Every structure is written in C-alpha cells, then in structure tokens.
Amino acid sequence: MSQINRLAEGGLINRSKRLKFSFDGKEFEGFEGDTLASALIANGVSLFGRSFKYHRPRGVLTAGSEEPNALVELRSGNRLEPNTRATTIELFDGLAANSQNRWPSLDIDVLSINSLMAPLLTAGFYYKTFMWPASFWEKIYEPAIRRAAGLGKPPEGFDPDHYEKSFAHCDVLVIGAGPAGISAALAAGRAGAQVILCDEGPRLGGRLLSDKEYINDKPALDWVRDSTLELENLANIRILRRTTVFGIYDHGVYGAIERVSDHMAIPREFSPRQRSYRIITKRAILCSGAIERTMVFGDNDRPGIMLGSAVRTYVNQYAAIPGKRGVVVTSSNDGLSTVETLKKNGVQVDAIVDTRNGDMIQHALGGKRVQAVQIIDKNGKTREVECDLVSISNGWNPSLHLTCHLGSRPVWDENKNAFLPGKLPSGLAVAGAAQGRFSLQEALYDGIRTGNEAAELAGFDPKQFETPSAEPEIFDHRPIWRIKASKGKRFVDFQHDVTDLDIELANREGFKSVEHMKRYTTLGMATDQGKTANVAGLAILGEVSNRTISEVGTTIFRPPYTPVTLGALAGHHKHHEFRPTRLTPSHKWASERGAVFVETGLWMRAQYFPKYSGENWLDAMIREVKGTREAAGVCDVSTLGKIDIQGEDAAVFLDRIYTGTFSTLPIGRVRYGLMLREDGFVFDDGTTARLGEKHFLMTTTTAGAAKVMAHLEFCHQVLWPELNIAFTSVTEQWAQYSIAGPNARAVLETLIDPNIDISNDSFSYMACKSITICGNIPARLFRISFSGELAYEIGVPNRYGDALIRALMDVGKKYGLIPYGLEALTTMRIEKGHVAGGELNGQTTPRDLGLNKMVSQKKDCIGKHLSERPALLEKNRPILVGLKSISGKSNLSAGAHFLDIGSNPSLDNDLGHMTSTTYSPTLNCWIGLGLLKNGRERLGGTIRAVDFMRKTDVLVEICDPIFVDINGERLRG
Amino acid sequence: MRIPCPFCGERDLQEYSFLGEAGLKRPDPEASDAQKQFHDYVHIRKNTAGTTSELWLHTYGCRSWIVVQRNTLTHEIFSSEFASDTLKELTK
Secondary structure, eight states, rough: TTTTTTTTSSSSSSEEEEEEEEEEEEEEEEETBBBHHHHHHHHHHHOEEEEEEOOOOOOOOSSTTTOOOOOOSOOOGGGOOEETTTTOOBBOTTEEEEEEESSSSSSSSSGGGGGGGGGGGGHHHHHHHTTTTHHHHHIIHHHHHHSSSSSSOOOOOOOOOOOEEEEEEEEEEEEESHHHHHHHHHHHHTTTTTTEOOOOSSSSGGGGTTTTEEEEEEEHHHHHHEEEEEEEEOOOOOEEEEEEEEEEETTTEEEEEESTTTTTSOTTTTOOSSSEEEEEEEEEEEOEEEOOOOOOOOOTTTEEEEHHHHHHIIIIIBOSSSOOOEEESSSSSSSHHHHHHHHHHTTTTEEEEEEEGEEEEEEEESSSSSEEEEEETTTTTTEEEOOOEEEOOOOEEEEEEEGTTTOOEHHHHHHTTTTOOOOOOEEEEGGGGGGOSSSSHHHHHHHHHHHHHHHTTTTOOOOOOOOOOOOOOEEEEEEOOBBBBBSSEEEEEEETEEHHHHHHHHHHHEEEEEEEHHHHHHTTTTTTTTTHHHHHHHHHHHHHOOHHHHHHHOOOSSSSSSOOOOHHHHHOOOOGGGOOEEEEETHOOOOOTTEEEEEETTTTEEEOOOSSSTTHHHHHHHHHHHHHHTTTEEEEOOSEEEEEEEEEHHHHHHHHSSSSOOOOOOBEEEEEEEEEEEESSSSEEEEEEEEEEEEEEEEOOOHHHHHHHHHHHHHIIIIOOOOOOOHHHHEETTEEEEEEEHHHHHHTTOOOOOOOOOOOSOOOTEEEEEEETTTEEEEEEEOSSSSSSEEEEEEEGGHHHHHHHHHHHHHHGGGGGGOHHHHHHHHHHHHTTTTTTOOOOSSTTTTTTGGGGGSSSSSTTTTTTHHTGGGOOTTOOOEEEOOOOOOOOOOOOOOOOOEOTTOOOOOOTOEEEEEEEEETTTTTTEEEEEEETTTTTTTTTTEEETTTTTTEEEEEEEEEESOOTTHHHHHOO | OOEEETEEEEEEGGOOOEEOOOOOOOOTTSSSTTHHHHHHHHHHOOSSEEEEEEEEEEETTTEEEEEEEEETTOOOEEEEHHHHHHHHHHHH
C-alpha cells in the first residue's frame, strides 16, 4: 500500500498532484509539496543511509538543511549529485535517489563490522594507526580507507547543465523568510527601499509552516499568505525563493545560490540549474532562525529518533507520520507542543520524558529502527518503553553562522543557554530566533524594528504600523548535554560519527583547546559543519575539563553556510569559455586554408598552414621558412600590442621608460626599444615608430601588451603626472601583417597606391610612413624585420584585415608568396638571434642578452641603476649564446642544462640553460639560444646540453647567437 | 570587497588590480647613493598591519591608478583618490 503513513487530510501538500519517485530502485509515490524525506516517511521508510565511519544505520534527524544523516545520491549519470540532503530535495515526478556508503545494500551493509572495530577507530586514529611503514600509506591504507569511509561518489563525466553568475543590488537584504524575515521585508519595503528577500526553501513562512501558531488571533498561515501577497505586489521587493545566502564578504557583499532548477528532473530550456549571486547591499538583516539541538544518550542515532521540530514539520507541513508510538523527550516547553501535535494526529504518546522534572532517557534499543527506550525517573527507577518514534527537544542554537564569516566569535549566553551573535559585520542586523529571541512575538517585533531601521539607514522614511500580536510563550529550558550512564554509543556529530568518548579522549590526550579538539576528533568538520552537534560537543569538553561553555569558547563558522556547487561559482567560465578567446583579423581566412591554431595567451594564432592534409608541423615549418627566405611569406602579427602615444612630452616619456633614446628619433623612423623593470631586469621589448613630432606608435610582445600598458599608466600617473601625454591601446584597431623575403617589396608594390615610393632609397630599413593602398585605403607601413629578411609590416584599420590578407595572397601568387605561422616565425627569429619569451624570463638584464649597447649612458631610465648592481655585472653570469647540435640530427630541448664534458650533473657544475630551440632549415641542423656562463670566452667550444626530464644528453657547439646573415645585408637590401 | 574609484564610483574588487604600498617617491637618479636609494625604493616596504596607503589600478574601468586608504586587518576603506593628485600634494 502506498503512503501508509500519510494523514488523510491537512498539510501544505497538493494532493491532486501525485508524483512517482524511486529510492534504491524501489518505486514510491508522493505529492507535490513533499521533500524526498517527507515522501519517504509518508511511505513508511525510516532507513536512509549508513554512517561515515561505523556504517551505522541512519534515518532522518531534521527537516531542514542542517540534516547530518539523510544524505543521498540524487539523479543518475552525469547529473548525479552525491551527499544531497533528502530533507531539502523537493520531490518531482521521476525523481531517482540512492542511498550511499553501503555495500552491497542499505539493508545489509558488510562494513557495519566497523562498529566492532570501534576501539581502533577513535579520535586521532589516522594519526595513530597508519604511522608506519611509510610505503604502506599510498598503497594500502589510503585506498582501503577511501573505499570504506567517506560519503557519496561524484559522477565521472561533465555536468551537462549550465550555471550562471550574477550581480544583484539592493538597499536592504533580508536573509530568511520566517516571521522575522517577512516582517523585516514588509517594513523596509513599505518604506520604499529596494529589498531582496531570500529563503532557502520554496515557500515563505519559516517555522510558521510547521507549527500551528496564531497571529492576530487568526491562523498564522493566513498572515503568511497575506504578507506574501503584499510582498509580491510591491514593485521594490524581489523575492528569491530556493536561495541560500551562504556567505558574508567585505563591504556589504553577500554570496547567494539560487537553485533555479533543482526541483525539476532537468532544467527548462535556456534556464540554468543554479545561479550564483553576488548581492551588494547597503544593509542586511539576518532572520535565519534557529536549529534545534539533539541530546547525547546511548544509541541516540537509531532511525526513528528525531528532533521535535522535525516531527512537527513532518506532521503539520507534510501530513506524514514518522511513527505510530512515540516517546517525547524534552528539556523545554517545545516538547509539549510536539505531544499535542502527535496526539491530535492519532499518534500514541507512550511516555513524556521532561528532564526538568528529573526524568531522563538513558538509551535507545533497536537496530535499523528504534524499538524502545530505557527511561530512568527522578527516583532512579528504570523502565523500558516500546516505541518507533522518539522526539528530542533540547533547546535551540541560533543560526548565527553568517555573523562569524568576517571573523567575529559568538558569545555564550547563560540565560538562554545558547551562543548569540558577537560583534556584527558592518551593515548587518539580526532579528528573531537568530538573535536568541525565540518567541513568535519577538520575531515579529524584531523584524519590523530592524526592517524600519535598515530602511532609515539606507535613506528611506519608515512608515509606522502596528506589530501583529502572537500568543505568549514561556521560555523555560534547562539543557541536558549528555547522559553518561547509558549503554551504547553516544553520538555528538552524526555525520562524522564523533562520540562523547572521542571528545573525552581528545581532552585526555591534551587536545583541550576547542580548536585542537575539533581537528583531532573532526567534530563539526563534515558537510553540515556540525549545525546540530557543535554546542553539545563544547559542553562535553567543558564538563570533562571542568570549564564552563563560555570558558571553552567556540570555533567559528566559515562560508559556505551550506555546501555550494562549484559549477555555480564558475558559471559559464569553464572549458573553452574559462576566459575570452581573441581571434586575429585573418582568422577566418586562415581557417579556410586549414591552418592549425595554437593558443598564445588569449589569442588563437596560426601555428602552421599544412599544404596537404596530414603535413606535420615540422615539415610545414621547414617549407614555410624556406619559402619565406627564398621568395616571400606573410604572417599575421596583429596580436602584438600596439599603444598609441601622443602629447607634448611623449618623447621625454619614452626616454624615461626605454633604455634607448627616442627623443632623437626622426619622424618617419622606427627604433627597437628595450624596457626594464625598476629592479633592472628586462621587462618587454618591441619597436616604436615616430609618426609625428608628438606622436609615437609603440609595439609590445603579444604576452606583454596588457602589463606594458599598465606599466606606462603607472609611470605617467604615479611617477610623472606633470608630463603632458596620453596613450591608448590600439591593438584591436589595427590589422597588421608582416611580409618578409626577397620578393616582399615586389608583392607590396602591386598593392600600394601608385604615387607611393617604397624603393630602398626612399624607404630604407627602419623607415615608416602613412600610405594608402588598393585605392585610398589608409595604411601604415613599417620597414621592420623579425625574420632577418627584407621585410615590412603593413597595418590597416581592423575592418580591412580580412580583405587585405586575401588581396595579398592573390597578388602574391606570382612572387611565390606563402603564409607562414608561429612555428616558422619562431624558427626565423631564433636563426636571427632575436630574444623572445624564453630569454625575456624576468631574470635577464640587457647585458645578459648582449644588448648592453641598447642602454644609453647619457640618461636615466626605469631600471637602469639596479641593472648595474654588482652581482648583475659579475663576469661569470650566464649570457646569451647560440648553440648548434654537433650531430645536427639530435633534438635540442629548451630547459636543458649546460655541463662541461665529463663533469657530474650538479648545481656547482651547472653552466646555464637552453632558452629556445628549433630545427633550422637554413643551417640544416638543430640550433638553440641559451644563457651560458662565460659564454663569450667559450665561443667555438663544445659542451653537453642535458635534460633529465626528456632524457636527452646532446653535444652542442657554442656559437654567436646570430646564425643567419650576421651583417644584416638581407634586411637592408 | 568594494572599492570606491574617484572617477567611476564604488566598484567591485574584480575590476581592480593591486600593486602595493603607495607614497613611495622614485629617487633622484643623480644622487651619489642612487643605487642604494633605488634598492630601498624597490625592495623595502613597511608592511603595515593596520591602516595603509595602497596603489590600485582600475583595470576594467577608467584605468586610473588610485591611492586607497585601507585597514588591512578589517578591510575597512577610508578614502580613495587619484594617484596623480596625491603625488602633486607630495611634491608641493
């Protein structure tokens, strides 16, 4: 029979909507409005899972997000989500969940034998048991422990759903929509403030949904309904349901997760599974209520033993009866309302253990379900009472977790027997039970008061209105932390299987500080952060060390309040969308030609252009280098950073940031520039062209573009704000191609407008000018060369980039023009001895790179003084040399270290390292650049290049770093 | 964290990049002990636990370098102004 424990009427469930679901493969039925836990309870299920360490049978303890026991695997395949709390999963049609941490089945779990090994598994057992031999750890202990312990298993594949990140802004953020939260939102909303009201559940009301209370002498649910309507109709109020505010950050920033689609089988089209918010607010009000405490007695973890608030929630909100015969244990008046609820709904209450009268529960009996409890009365007489449900009410812990997130510790209150919020983060107020003001009347009052205050502090005018009235409640609570005289294990932290004896042991072994005890026993370190456990643990530590709870103190809570899916924090920033991708102006054209691309920073650059399908990178590179050096090649160099610098003091500024002098550079000329960091090491390099008296165009390396821009801005705004200059990044504005090779000029001459002369005489090496091409299209031409060939860079406004590359290839056909990629570019620059990333590694000075002639001795510049520190001038500092493989055939690898032939590989014998390598089609052998001690003196010698990572050991000849055209005849030709 | 930019107003931390201590004056390159002064300028920091002056770049905003007065223990921010303005004060 289905739903045997469902009441015939009542509850906030939609009985007209039946939902089918399965648990461990067994089919069940529930109603819309159920949680997985309430639907299973309605179907008579009480066993939900096995515990972490001892594999003890566990049921449901709570009805909320604080649940330590009822963790299940939700969904299947790549949507599988482990460790999901059955108490917060909203039921949907087709829901499939499985219990976890059991084998072969929930009912018969072989590893429950761990219970018998309990003496071995006490606090600190990892530290004590698995000390030696060390080699056993990885091979034996760790895999075995991982199999046996732990919670659910994550899916293997990628999550098919998507997640969103979002910002939200408001004047007043209200966290929690119970009586206090609803009142606060109403007050702030009526005053006109922009309000965001968040609640982790799907409906507003908080405890009013599960306790039959009265407001203004009418059922409290009427007030909830009317207030919800008003809130929904106020345009300045935004209600975020299923949204947990999980953390507080500096300056009024709150982290929240909205579970947009978790209550559905799969998300609706175009809708994310979850959305993470960064909420920025002027004021916030914490109305998160309180969490009931458990009691530490023998075998207190047996399924069927539940918190009183959970019992009332299942009965009143879900019309699901968690048992037929109940025992109610209470240390406050809360238990009495549980008794009333149970009796009204036909559950027999066989015993009421009111500890305030001196009665006490000793231990529970039963295995997979509680069958009886042993009670001892004030006269010491014991009796056994049969039951299948035990309700525990032992006071409340205010949900003050968020108040701790910026470092403040809660303070113990002797009267309330609870920790209350300590110093509050700026801008935050706390209302109702979260502040230890547990009655409904206090919640309503606090809500309105804090709502009004927050609105006023945010600059609004609060409206006066009356606080609704609630029935008086008498607060009379004397907590019972543990019942020592009992049989069986007494659990404090259910999720991590921490017992009171573990805490005693920790204390005995010297872990008396609360922080040490926590880490030694792992109390409160499970996914529930000990929401139901911590305070009892502190009380027991106090008891065994003769300290009060306030002397023991407490650990603090950290974000997140409840577990957060990492995917929701990443949003769309995953896989290829982790960061933006930048495409060059010729990208479309290059893709059409079948180019192979490589990621360089954010850019996708053509690595090589295979001539036929399957041509490998080496063959393609060799062909492209030869083609360029023999005829002509074109390469997209738009990725290089371009910074436009203008102003009266532009030249002075460049003199200060470059090692060379730019104030002497004539208009229409380009100069190579080297930039240092203030500590003297090379920062970046590139060419700068003078386009006018007060106008320069700087190029940077592709990787350095952003940091050079920030550096220039720093130098101007922070160091020399008196200089009259301005600069703009124009990297994206110009498409730029390098055309290199003996036929480069001939190719260009067919494209440029007829009146323009680019002959060697009128446009020599390192010249630049603004020209027009293809009939009045503006362009900039620079005669600069990275390859060492006769070469030009031509820049056109970005929108002409695609057309230009096509035009170039078209007219270039008869001159043998081919496209070349990054591989060929790199090979040609190494052949030419130009330094790049491998050499500009942040540890090299101009002198190390053989560029000391680039440092003007007539002026200061950034980094000049410190580049001349004594240690950087030492004779044996590694300096730039060229290296040639003696055999020619052996691969050289960047990163290989240099050693003298016959010397041992040791730090003392290390002579430097290889920074860049390539196969040189021009020299027909492997070559490289490297930094070698006393490099100049060793020219012509032979050393070993040893790479233990790639297992190579190659003899190399030391040579000049310029391998090709040492006198530069080609590039000047 | 929220940082006020004197040009753009209050903006989220992720729009900014942090550099370090503000108020350091680049030494006179002509000084006789210039190398020592540059060493201190580059490497020696107060590393205050408490209220500090820091340089931030509004990278994804107006690209102003700003000086922020901030308490490193509480993260409280007291003021922010253009670095170029504070320097003009410094050299007055």
